[in-house]
Amino acid sequence: MRILITGAGGQLGRDLQEALTGEEIHPATRAELDVASRTAVFNAAEQVRPAVIINAAAFNDVDGAETNPELAFAVNGVGPGQLARAAARVGARLVHISTDYVFDGTKGTPYTEEDNPNPQSVYARSKYEGERRVLDSEANACVLRTSWLYGEHGRNFVKTILQAAERGGPLRVVSDQTGSPTSTHDLADAIAALIRASARGLFHVVNRGACSRHEFARAIVQDRVEVMPISSAEAARAAPRPANSSMVSTRWEQAGLPPLRPWEEALSDFLSQHAHQKRND
């Protein structure tokens, strides 16, 4: 299968290239394909003629988006719409990645695909715009909402906590945000399974279960340093985050796709591999 991956230099983009070994992959980093450029997107689709386009590109700076809404909407809103039109033109399927932050966080239980988004930050609104443009397009498209991503490549919460722990505790981590931590390795494998099936539409794709950021940090440092709970108000970030953005998928398993494992198992594997990698560096 010929597959064009945008945002190929990011943490999901890198793991996708590993998960799709054996396919004809055309990875495009931001320098090679700017998804905000209509011309670049249509040219790439015409030149590569992929069977599938996976959009792993995003403007992911949640706080930075508050002061740079034009760029956030160009990359996260307009870009996916252009990719969907280009995909429709060349007859490619589009797999687009979105976020748990489209929810306002007020639901007391995990969000399903049936729940109504109510994005609260610029980043969240820009990602919701991208979802709608893809799902309203003529393309054969899937939108996958995922959350709290971490992987070996790139910056993420797990690596930040590990580095902070190495410098010594105590760490201060918010305890009033709950979500579903998800490994980019597992998400990439899930996408590989998805593109070999014929599913279409909106799916939540996360490692099973949920925890607070504070619980997540404690699972990462495993009692090596103290982790003190603080509130989101104390953390004082520029963009609001949902209090609860944990998700479950009602549609993924209905489509016959393999469920992802519990987040604790995925994290445990990541931590052993990360430690092994560090010893060999």
Ligand SMILES: NC(=O)c1ccc[n+]([C@@H]2O[C@H](COP(=O)([O-])OP(=O)(O)OC[C@H]3O[C@@H](n4cnc5c(N)ncnc54)[C@H](OP(=O)(O)O)[C@@H]3O)[C@@H](O)[C@H]2O)c1
């Ligand atoms: N990270 C999370 O916790 C999280 C949570 C929920 C959903 N998601 C979604 O999951 C997807 C993958 O995220 P990730 O964590 O792998 O992100 P990432 O590591 O930040 O990778 C995103 C990639 O997109 C590239 N990019 C930025 N602007 C671009 C543009 N205009 N054209 C083409 N590429 C561009 C970035 O390049 P530069 O590095 O050069 O800027 C980066 O390589 C995104 O859709 C994201 O919104 C992420």
